Amino acid sequence: xxxxxxxxxxxxxxxxxxxxxxxxxxxxxxxxxxxxxxxxxxxxxxxxxxxxxxxxxxxxxxxxxxxxxxxxxxxxxxxxxxxxxxxxxxxxxxxxxxxxxxxxxxxxxxxxxxxxxxxxxxxxxxxxxxxxxxxxxxxxxxxxxxxxxxxxxxxxxxxxxxxxxxxxx
Amino acid sequence: xxxxxxxxxxxxxxxxxxxxxxxxxxxxxxxxxxxxxxxxxxxxxxxxxxxxxxxxxxxxxxxxxxxxxxxxxxxxxxxxxxxxxxxxxxxxxxxxxxxxxxxxxxxxxxxxxxxxxxxxxxxxxxxxxxxxxxxxxxxxxxxxxxxxxxxxxxxxxxxxxxxxxxxxxxxxxxxxxxxxxxxxxxxxxxxxxxxxxxxxxxxxxxxxxxxxxxxxxxxxxxxxxxxxxxxxxxxxxxxxxxxxxxxxxxxxxxxxxxxxxxxxxxxxxxxxxxxxxxxxxxxxxxxxxxxxxxxxxxxxxxxxxxxxxxxxxxxxxxxxxxxxxxxxxxxxxxxxxxxxxxxxxxxxxxxxxxxxxxxxxxxxxxxxxxxxxxxxxxxxxxxxxxxxxxxxxxxxxxxxxxxxxxxxxxxxxxxxxxxxxxxxxxxxxxxxxxxxxxxxxxxxxxxxxxxxxxxxxxxxxxxxxxxxxxxxxxxxxxxxxxxxxxxxxxxxxxxxxxxxxxxxxxxxxxxxxxxxx
Numbered sequence: 001x002x003x004x005x006x007x008x009x010x011x012x013x014x015x016x017x018x019x020x021x022x023x024x025x026x027x028x029x030x031x032x033x034x035x036x037x038x039x040x041x042x043x044x045x046x047x048x049x050x051x052x053x054x055x056x057x058x059x060x061x062x063x064x065x066x067x068x069x070x071x072x073x074x075x076x077x078x079x080x081x082x083x084x085x086x087x088x089x090x091x092x093x094x095x096x097x098x099x100x101x102x103x104x105x106x107x108x109x110x111x112x113x114x115x116x117x118x119x120x121x122x123x124x125x126x127x128x129x130x131x132x133x134x135x136x137x138x139x140x141x142x143x144x145x146x147x148x149x150x151x152x153x154x155x156x157x158x159x160x161x162x163x164x165x166x167x168x169x
Numbered sequence: 170x171x172x173x174x175x176x177x178x179x180x181x182x183x184x185x186x187x188x189x190x191x192x193x194x195x196x197x198x199x200x201x202x203x204x205x206x207x208x209x210x211x212x213x214x215x216x217x218x219x220x221x222x223x224x225x226x227x228x229x230x231x232x233x234x235x236x237x238x239x240x241x242x243x244x245x246x247x248x249x250x251x252x253x254x255x256x257x258x259x260x261x262x263x264x265x266x267x268x269x270x271x272x273x274x275x276x277x278x279x280x281x282x283x284x285x286x287x288x289x290x291x292x293x294x295x296x297x298x299x300x301x302x303x304x305x306x307x308x309x310x311x312x313x314x315x316x317x318x319x320x321x322x323x324x325x326x327x328x329x330x331x332x333x334x335x336x337x338x339x340x341x342x343x344x345x346x347x348x349x350x351x352x353x354x355x356x357x358x359x360x361x362x363x364x365x366x367x368x369x370x371x372x373x374x375x376x377x378x379x380x381x382x383x384x385x386x387x388x389x390x391x392x393x394x395x396x397x398x399x400x401x402x403x404x405x406x407x408x409x410x411x412x413x414x415x416x417x418x419x420x421x422x423x424x425x426x427x428x429x430x431x432x433x434x435x436x437x438x439x440x441x442x443x444x445x446x447x448x449x450x451x452x453x454x455x456x457x458x459x460x461x462x463x464x465x466x467x468x469x470x471x472x473x474x475x476x477x478x479x480x481x482x483x484x485x486x487x488x489x490x491x492x493x494x495x496x497x498x499x500x501x502x503x504x505x506x507x508x509x510x511x512x513x514x515x516x517x518x519x520x521x522x523x524x525x526x527x528x529x530x531x532x533x534x535x536x537x538x539x540x541x542x543x544x545x546x547x548x549x550x551x552x553x554x555x556x557x558x559x560x561x562x563x564x565x566x567x568x569x570x571x572x573x574x575x576x577x578x579x580x581x582x583x584x585x586x587x588x589x590x591x592x593x594x595x596x597x598x599x600x601x602x603x604x605x606x607x608x609x610x611x612x613x614x615x616x617x618x619x620x621x622x623x624x625x626x627x628x629x630x631x632x633x634x635x636x637x638x639x640x641x642x643x644x645x646x647x648x649x650x651x652x653x654x655x656x657x658x659x660x661x662x663x664x665x666x667x668x669x670x671x672x673x674x675x676x677x678x679x680x681x682x683x684x685x686x
Contacts, residue, residue: 034435092601093593127357131358
């Protein structure tokens with residue numbers, strides 16, 4: 001077990017170093033590097049911070065500051081599915097608050113938390129540009145419109161399960 | 170000969186099932202031996218009818234919508250692909266649908282008609298004609314065209330685009346930049362997204378022209394991470410334009426160069442503010458810069474930079490193609506040309522409405538919106554995004570014009586219109602406006618960083634039944650806090666958060682007692 005974690009870490013470090021090498025020479029390279037790391041690993045691990053800092057001649061505090069400033073970047077591994085619920089005005093005008101309550105209750109988690117089975121992470125989002133058909137949610141790169149409690153449940157049940165079975169309470 | 174069936178590929182159309190519909194049309198067609206070619210176009214922006222599919226007829230395209238996969242069997246039975254118009258989902262000739270017919274589409278002239286990533290299609294619909302004209306002009310002549318058109322920044326601030334370009338043109342510098350602000354974060358807006366996903370070449374063309382106008386050889390477009398499809402389509406569009414000689418060295422065989430790079434945002438609303446966006450492009454936290462210096466003088470990497478919104482830049486090609494006068498002919502007062510409005514929220518016919526400045530809000534709601542989706546009474550309308558005022562019915566006769574809105578203490582902003590019915594609690598919305606400011610503040614200036622949190626706390630006190638006796642006092646404090654935010658903030662985030670807060674409290678004060686958290 002410990003061995004495989006160590007192997008994972010080594011792999012991650014190699015991925016991070018490759019990403020840095022490929023992208024560091026462009027102007028303003030920090031965001032593109034962080035994006036690429038997160039796209040590959042689903043989050044920006046702590047181990048990446050000193051590596052990126054050194055390559056870009058920044059302090060660790062600088063890099064950490066950027067990672068923590070932007071809502072998009074995550075410092076912990078998310079669930080198999082990240083569900084983003086839009087909280088913005090247009091979605092509120094069509095019942096986003098009720099949907100929000102339903103989602104929290106169904107998943108048993110609050111924003112920025114992951115279900116214990118590792119399937120779902122819940123995040124707020126401020127506008128997906130789908131305001132003609134509010135409320136909207138995003139799961140992975142798909143946007144879903146005209147959401148309500150029933151459609152939310154159906155959606156969760158129809159998502160192909162990750163490593164463990166999807167159990168909706 | 171195969172029959173073309175047009176199905177939009179657009180975030181909202183897809184969210185309503187366009188991908189599944191497109192796939193199933195192909196399947197059924199091959200089962201039935203009908204030779205159908207599914208063409209994935211952009212969206213017309215008639216979103217309540219999505220998925221809106223169209224077929225060619227002698228009189229023009231005929232539309233069917235909203236088409237679910239379940240409706241396809243009967244559509245095929247009635248041979249919709251032959252332009253048969255008996256089906257209940259048939260909307261008749263697309264161009265005759267009142268929602269579309271009553272618009273003046275200039276920037277969105279190709280919306281729903283062309284394939285987003287088909288250069289041939291783009292050229293066939295007046296694509297690159299503006300650029301061809303610009304290549305024959307001097308930089309000053311291009312800037313003069315933009316000045317003459319009266320175009321003002323469509324991102325929200327409405328600064329005259331020509332003046333901004335002139336400033337950058339007049340700056341001596343080794344390297345200048347064109348930056349396209351595609352961080353469309355306002356709730357109730359999607360017009361930038363429609364251009365990015367639906368007509369990317371018009372934006373590339375506009376950016377090239379801007380580069381020629383000010384002598385910039387490098388451009389960046391900053392697209393928000395909340396727009397996955399826009400990022401995907403635009404990256405491909407840049408590649409195609411490069412391969413076809415519309416980007417890179419020797420633009421269209423001329424001796425001019427213009428390079429364009431796509432950068433993705435990372436979920437910070439504040440990065441829609443131009444100096445914060447520049448910081449983000451430089452790889453830093455999106456902290457707002459103190460102005461002056463203006464970005465036109467000292468912008469990206471300290472060089473003179475044009476920062477323009479997507480719609481501003483996408484309006485440039487038609488101005489260079491048809492001439493400044495043709496564009497300037499539309500509009501009212503100092504607001505010239507057209508404004509793409511976005512009708513959203515609780516509204517029956519939601520979508521994109523491109524109109525010349527000057528109609529009133531009520532006209533737009535009555536002509537295009539047709540009431541709320543919940544069939545309840547319309548109560549409040551927020552125009553101009555999360556920093557825009559909430560307007561009660563008494564203000565719906567305002568003409569859509571930058572100056573008229575400013576006079577009424579409101580903003581047109583990026584043209585987002587969010588409709589609320591009478592189930593909304595406006596004190597709750599005032600609280601949300603402060604909360605949003607607290608979440609999205611970059612933290613650089615105190616009024617915005619701290620004031621927003623104090624604002625949430627104050628509103629909590631105002632609605633607390635146990636503190637009723639102090640309500641007047643708290644309201645007075647909130648008013649003073651709003652003054653501090655307005656006068657003391659570095660940028661519009663803190664400076665305009667009082668707009669929704671004050672209007673929600675002022676026009677809907679009765680809601681203070683109905684708040685249920």
